[in-house]
Amino acid sequence: MSHLFTSFTLRGVTLRNRIGMSPMCQYSCEARDGRATDWHLHHYAARAIGGAGLITVEATAVEARGRISPQDTGLWDDSQIEPLAELAATIRRYGAVPGIQIAHAGRKAATFRPWEGGGPLREADGAWPVIGPGALPFSEAHQTPSALTVEEIAGIVEAFAQAARRANEAGFDWLELHGAHGYLLHSFLSPLANQRHDDYGGDFAGRTRLMREVVAAARAVWPDRKPLAVRLSCTDWLDGGWAIGDSVALARQLARLGVDLIDCSSGGIRPGVAIPLEPGYQVPFAEAIRHQSGLPVAAVGLILSAEQAEGILSEGKADLVYLGRQLLREPNWPLHAAADLEGRAGELMPPQYRWTLER
Numbered sequence: 023m024s025h026l027f028t029s030f031t032l033r034g035v036t037l038r039n040r041i042g043m044s045p046m047c048q049y050s051c052e053a054r055d056g057r058a059t060d061w062h063l064h065h066y067a068a069r070a071i072g073g074a075g076l077i078t079v080e081a082t083a084v085e086a087r088g089r090i091s092p093q094d095t096g097l098w099d100d101s102q103i104e105p106l107a108e109l110a111a112t113i114r115r116y117g118a119v120p121g122i123q124i125a126h127a128g129r130k131a132a133t134f135r136p137w138e139g140g141g142p143l144r145e146a147d148g149a150w151p152v153i154g155p156g157a158l159p160f161s162e163a164h165q166t167p168s169a170l171t172v173e174e175i176a177g178i179v180e181a182f183a184q185a186a187r188r189a190n191e192a193g194f195d196w197l198e199l200h201g202a203h204g205y206l207l208h209s210f211l212s213p214l215a216n217q218r219h220d221d222y223g224g225d226f227a228g229r230t231r232l233m234r235e236v237v238a239a240a241r242a243v244w245p246d247r248k249p250l251a252v253r254l255s256c257t258d259w260l261d262g263g264w265a266i267g268d269s270v271a272l273a274r275q276l277a278r279l280g281v282d283l284i285d286c287s288s289g290g291i292r293p294g295v296a297i298p299l300e301p302g303y304q305v306p307f308a309e310a311i312r313h314q315s316g317l318p319v320a321a322v323g324l325i326l327s328a329e330q331a332e333g334i335l336s337e338g339k340a341d342l343v344y345l346g347r348q349l350l351r352e353p354n355w356p357l358h359a360a361a362d363l364e365g366r367a368g369e370l371m372p373p374q375y376r377w378t379l380e381r
């Protein structure tokens with residue numbers, strides 16, 4: 023029996039294997055209303071049929087101004103629950119656990135979709151004002167954010183809590199808070215983006231306060247039997263930035279607030295940062311957090327082959343492996359991995375596809 027295809031239980035939720043679909047924005051709400059569409063339904067259903075244990079639905083905005091692009095999914099309004107409920111039920115029907123990432127893009131909000139260039143929207147394109155810890159733009163091209171007041175920060179915390187409540191009502195069983203990639207929560211953590219002098223900035227305690235408040239507020243409305251995960255950029259890859267030691271220290275605190283798993287990503291606080299991209303380049307962060315905080319972790323980033331994924335788990339570097347682009351390329355990656363590692367795909371393989379196992 024491989025490690026990759028053993029089940030994994032957190033709180034009251036069991037994954038059929040250790041493979042998670044990493045959250046990936048589809049930028050596909052054509053009506054710009056944050057409501058999931060047919061695209062989302064079929065896209066995620068295909069990966070559930072393909073055998074992933076966990077499907078994490080893409081960064082879903084907790085406020086309209088927290089969208090990366092106008093076409094992002096949202097959970098800032100009860101009217102957005104219904105299409106996501108259909109999506110969660112469909113993922114579950116095909117044997118995967120339905121999860122969702124909730125997010126606020128902060129100063130990186132209001133941009134074109136990647137295939138439209140990805141740059142900041144102009145006013146004529148429907149740009150909206152963006153917010154951040156201070157008036158420091160992400161790049162010269164990006165809008166200058168307005169600095170959140172302490173009262174407005176309370177509104178952000180409440181928006182995350184309301185989105186968590188709606189995610190539960192939609193039937194998701196796994197919630198991830200997006201604390202990575204330079205978006206709002208990460209921008210408060212990193213000294214490169216957060217230059218506040220009040221309770222929400224300055225030292226480690228100040229910069230992590232928003233994250234801790236969001237986690238506590240989400241945990242208070244998210245059922246006890248369901249896992250709560252946080253995605254961190256474990257390092258900014260920059261001198262003077264957020265670093266892996268900070269991530270370990272934060273993970274220890276988040277464990278006490280009821281976080282069950284850290285999803286270990288990196289980068290995104292500034293454009294143009296050189297990242298040493300190679301297979302498994304972020305795995306050492308997962309390993310460090312797992313061993314130094316005691317929390318379960320997911321490793322992500324250029325995990326490409328079944329043998330590589332199996333090695334990460336068997337060497338104790340992570341509890342789960344998340345795949346992004348490999349699952350875009352090949353929705354049935356888990357089915358093939360099961361056949362490769364175990365010589366059979368067993369019950370994971372839908373009977374309709376079992377012909378593929380015959381030579």
Ligand SMILES: Cc1cc2nc3c(=O)[nH]c(=O)nc-3n(C[C@H](O)[C@H](O)[C@H](O)COP(=O)(O)O)c2cc1C
Binds near residue numbers: 044080123202322
């Ligand atoms: C099209 C696309 C959309 C993405 N959207 C998100 C997102 O919504 N939230 C997030 O945390 N990361 C997002 N990411 C990052 C992925 O989740 C993943 O961490 C990254 O692609 C590295 O993993 P990979 O090498 O397996 O693709 C996105 C990546 C891609 C390629």
